[in-house]
Amino acid sequence: MKYKAIIFDLDGVICHTDQYHYQAWKALTERLHIPFDETINNRLRGVSRMQSLNIILEKSKKQYTALEKEAFAEGKNKIYRNLLAGMTPDDLSDEVRKTLKALKSKGLKLAIGSSSKNTPIILHQIGLGDFFDAVSDGNNITNSKPDPEVFLKASAMLKLAPQECLVVEDAVVGIEAASRGGFFSAAIGDAQTCKSATYVLHHFGDLLNI
The missing domain is CATH 3.40.50.1000 (HAD superfamily/HAD-like)
Known part of the structure; x- marks a missing residue:
């Protein structure tokens, strides 16, 4: 080489942690009543958490403040980190x-x-x-x-x-x-x-x- x-x-x-990301985003979107599926999830590959959130919020009928968005992203991350705790070698x-x-x-x-x-x-x-x-x-x-x-x-x-x-x-x-x-x-x-x-x-x- x-x-x-x-x-x-x-x-x-x-x-592969895709399933954990999906589960965490799904939990958030259900709480916010925003449509979320595998097609949207695939758009999140390789981008940051806040960029991912902005993509998800494209489907929202509401407008959110920067502070609200930060809270949503942190909430998703807490769910995700709890799921990661189950990973092993x-x-x-x-x-x-x-x-x-x-x-x-x-x-x-x-x-x-x-x-x-x-x-x-x-x-x-x-x-x-x-x-x-x-x-x-x-x-x-x-x-x-x-x-x-x-x-x-x-x-x-x-x-x-x-x-x-x-x-x-x-x-x-x-x-x-x-x-x-x-x-x-x-x-x-x-x-x-x-x-x-x-x-x-x-x-x-x-x-x-x-």
Whole structure:
């Protein structure tokens, strides 16, 4: 592999927390009497909590203040964090675990580049709290994807230039962010149709063949 590091999105790439996000947003929208389904949920992939809330509120007949929106977002996050408490290392697939170890054994630096502020909790729950060489997440960025900030900060933590890093993403906005930041990218899951991706992964383990 010609790269010195790989930067992974977390949700949908390393592990899958989509069902928890969906359940938490569903609980909020039912309380607010706002329509919410999988189609709307798919629009929330890779974007920040407040951006997600604004997308959801497009279906609302009411207008809410900034303070009300902050309260809604925090309420959703409390539900989500309670659901995350049930995650265990079993939520990390054998394929992902073995591939990460194999990549590290090759001397590659591994990092996380996620918009989620819950990244530290998730990594701890799945047994990867101290595994990655750098973690850039929603706690240290101001701009969400498709802005490349989260990946640029990850590469800076690794002391590497963007062109020395490969970004692995399952969201189109994530691939767009990688492209804007000058990174090479590998698309998996929903991002496979993104034409700006450098590579397409059908399985996580395909990283070993790049």
